[in-house]
Amino acid sequence: MPTPHYGQPRYRTIADELKRRIEGGTIAPGALLPAESALTAEFRASRGTIRQAIAVLRDAGAVTTEHGRGTYANPHRIIHQSDHSNDLEATQREISADSKLAAIFGVDEGSPLTEHEFVTRKNGRAHKVIRVYQIDRSMT
Known part of the structure; x- marks a missing residue:
């Protein structure tokens, strides 16, 4: 888990970490994100905080949530990694x-x-x- 950024809401820190994993390929495009229960344990956060983080990613177009199926890294985005090579x-x-x-x-x-x-x-x-x-x- 990343070091918290003081002054930044906890859900935002979690969303930034998940976005980094998606853009870095740790979570592949189209892949299912870990379950809420796994994320609450990993980040030691409440379900509400995890849900807020996922909502931020959904609003940014980084993930898609399908009722009853889970949340997926959005395969529709073109991601350019920071290393231009x-x-x-x-x-x-x-x-x-x-x-x-x-x-x-x-x-x-x-x-x-x-x-x-x-x-x-x-x-x-x-x-x-x-x-x-x-x-x-x-x-x-």
Whole structure:
């Protein structure tokens, strides 16, 4: 846990730490954030304080909360790390499920999915490519 910043509300300090983890890749784009109970234990804060911190991140567009599912690092943001030799590019597109994706998601071939692609570049060259597929929430 980071050293508290005096004069800054506790929820803001927690939000700043979680944002740092998202931007640094410790919490990957599209990944589920730890549960409220885990965050309350880690930061030794009340649920209300954790919820305020998450609300700050949601307002900033850094996370998305889905009722009953949890809070995810927002895969729609393009995050440029502070070290300019390393960049993370994010794109999103709608695709049709092929046979493999249809089997994984338990849907018919051709069903709509959203593909999120994250390309990490080091010194201008592609270093890592991550693709995340998401089913349309209205279908579940």
